[in-house]
Amino acid sequence: MAKLKHVLCIPFPAQGHVTPLLKLSHCVANAIKVTVVNTESVHAQVMAANQPDDGSNRINFVAFPDGLETDEERKDWAKLLESILRVMPGHLQKFIEKVKRQSKGNEDEHISFVTLPKGWVLKRAGFWAASVSALALTLHIPKLIEGGVIDNEGIALKNDVIPISKDLPSYKSDDLTWSFPEDLAVQKVFFKWMLAIIHNSTHSTSYLCNSFHELEALACKITPGVLPRGSLWNEDSxxxxxxxxxxxxxxxxxxxxxxxxxxxxxxxxxxxxxxxxxxxxxxxxxxxxxxxxxxxxxxxxxxxxxxxxxxxxxxxxxxxxxxxxxxxxxxxxxxxxxxxxxxxxxxxxxxxxxxxxxxxxxxxxxxxxxxxxxxxxxxxxxxxxxxxxxxxxxxxxxxxxxxxxxxxxxxxxxxxxKSVSEGGSSLKNLESFIDLIKA
CATH class of the missing domain: 3.40.50.2000 (Glycogen Phosphorylase B;)
Structure with missing residues (x-):
């Protein structure tokens, strides 16, 4: 008997990343078993925000420590990102091994696919919560360094436009997606995270992007493996x-x-x-x-x-x-x-x-x-x-x-x-992603 596919979804611990990945999880949870992994602090917010009838009962939620002790420390983006990069992969590996041990004789518990926050071994896909254009710029970082456009810490060396492809409009030097003008220490950590994305991109079978093809057709064209597919807080109705x-x-x-x-x-x-x-x-x-x-x-x-x-x-x-x-x-x-x-x-x-x-x-x-x-x-x-x-x-x-x-x-x-309607590009990409997991 074929094993039921089980997917781990691991969002970056920020609302703008958690929300779209939760939406994706809801879309695939009817056909595939889904476990969403958050840091403990984000997990508490997700649990408080989810309502009994919103479909969340079809998704299993798991929490990992982020390595920090207080919420005050979590306000420091540099400290938070460095801690996550240091401690989360180890927790993830232990969790996968635990599920693997428990899966003997239980076909429902075999993890076969992982979607990760911009890339982290299993068959896996990267999840990119920003635009495809931002992903294209990020994946182009090695060439920007080689060409003397930015230094090894991601700081722009020229106040000029940045062409990365004849098929895309040129980027501006202040459009760099890792910029944090108030705190260069945080910017350096952001840039380090971007370098990790590039390093891990070769391990991902595809990138799921929170966009639709018609909006960013040129960026999709130069970014192989992209599949565009078109809240944590209580809302005031x-x-x-x-x-x-x-x-x-x-x-x-x-x-x-x-x-x-x-x-x-x-x-x-x-x-x-x-x-x-x-x-x-x-x-x-x-x-x-x-x-x-x-x-x-x-x-x-x-x-x-x-x-x-x-x-x-x-x-x-x-x-x-x-x-x-x-x-x-x-x-x-x-x-x-x-x-x-x-x-x-x-x-x-x-x-x-x-x-x-x-x-x-x-x-x-x-x-x-x-x-x-x-x-x-x-x-x-x-x-x-x-x-x-x-x-x-x-x-x-x-x-x-x-x-x-x-x-x-x-x-x-x-x-x-149109992209999310029957036959639309986003719907087709979602179906292709589900087929990719099931393969």
Whole structure:
């Protein structure tokens, strides 16, 4: 009798990585046994967020230690990444050996496939939660070093465009996906992680990417083995009723991280929030608040902080069902930090984007949003690095008034929906992945 295939899914311990891999796990759990492995701290959040009827009972969840003792230590990205690289592979190997011992005489317990966070021995696939374009740039690192574009620690040596293929638009030197401008120590660890991805890429049978082929056809073309296939927090469903009260395309949806990213750039003082260090400037904060007041349109802002001055114009929630909000017809534009999940969700719902990126692949995503796909605009700082109320207001009104951006957004929405429909590229890739596991 053929053994039932058993897959281990191991996401990188961050919400933007855990969420898409959980979605993939739900997609394949009907045909294949799935075990999701998280660090203990992330595991607790996943268990708290999952509802009894969301299908999670079809997935087995396992927790490994991350090697750190306190949540305070986990706020240090450099320390967290170094610890995970050091301790997680050993825990993984012990777990696989334990399951192998227990599987004797039990056909259901044979692990045959592993999906890993950007690459970690079994038959396996890498899982890439960012764009295919970001993966293409990452896999090109050895040639960038060889060509003198970056040094051995990933620091750009030239302030110039970076061509990696005639089939792709050139990258900018500040679009490097491992960038962390506030902390070079963290950037070095990010870059070390990227080098590990390249080292392990030869062991993966394929890369599952959280994208769809039509969006990044050129990047898919130069990245062999890519299979594009198109929340940890409790959500506040009251915002849906509030959105119902507003006319179509009238509400500005503001993602908390977009404001955090902008505020980080001013480097004035620190406030700890949601496990990360955010740098706030009172001047910058009120410039952003004033911009919302001056525009005068309703807004939905998911943020724990409440500004009395603008509260009557909109609704502030602790956490919002982002995908549900973006699909609502009243939403006119999305002020985002340009994380890839948010970018893809905005594109898939045809919502124009206002971009406030900060680090990692966010800057690269902004470049594609504004310069390649032309589905949004970015906000820029003045000579003092402050993004003024005038800048925010001007860019939001420009996006709302642009027929070109609206047309491009609708085209992206149609491509995304087609990709997951019967016969679509993402659905075909998901089926191919399941066949690959079963082989």
């Amino acid at each position: 009251t915002c849906s009723n509030w959105l119902d009260q507003h006319p179509p395309q009238s509400v500005i949806y503001v993602l908390k991280k977009s404001f955090q990213n902008i505020l980080k750039m001013t480097k004035r003082f620190y406030e700890s929030t949601f496990g990360s260090t955010t740098i706030f400037s009172p001047e910058q904060f009120y410039e952003l608040a004033h911009s919302l007041e001056q525009i005068g349109q309703p807004f939905l802002w998911f943020h724990g902080t409440f500004l009395q001055r603008v509260k009557n114009h909109g609704k502030v929630v602790q956490w919002a069902p982002k995908e549900e909000v973006l699909a609502h017809p009243s939403v006119a534009c999305f002020f985002t930090h340009c994380g890839w999940n948010s970018t893809l969700e905005g594109l898939s719902n045809g919502v124009p984007l206002i971009c406030g990126p900060y680090f990692a692949d966010q800057r690269l995503n902004r470049s594609f949003i504004c310069d390649v796909w032309r589905v949004g605009l970015g906000v820029d700082g003045d000579e003092n690095g402050v993004i003024t109320r005038h800048e925010v207001r001007t860019k939001i009104l420009a996006v709302l008034g642009s027929d070109e951006i609206k047309t491009n957004c609708q085209r992206m929405k149609e491509m995304a929906r």
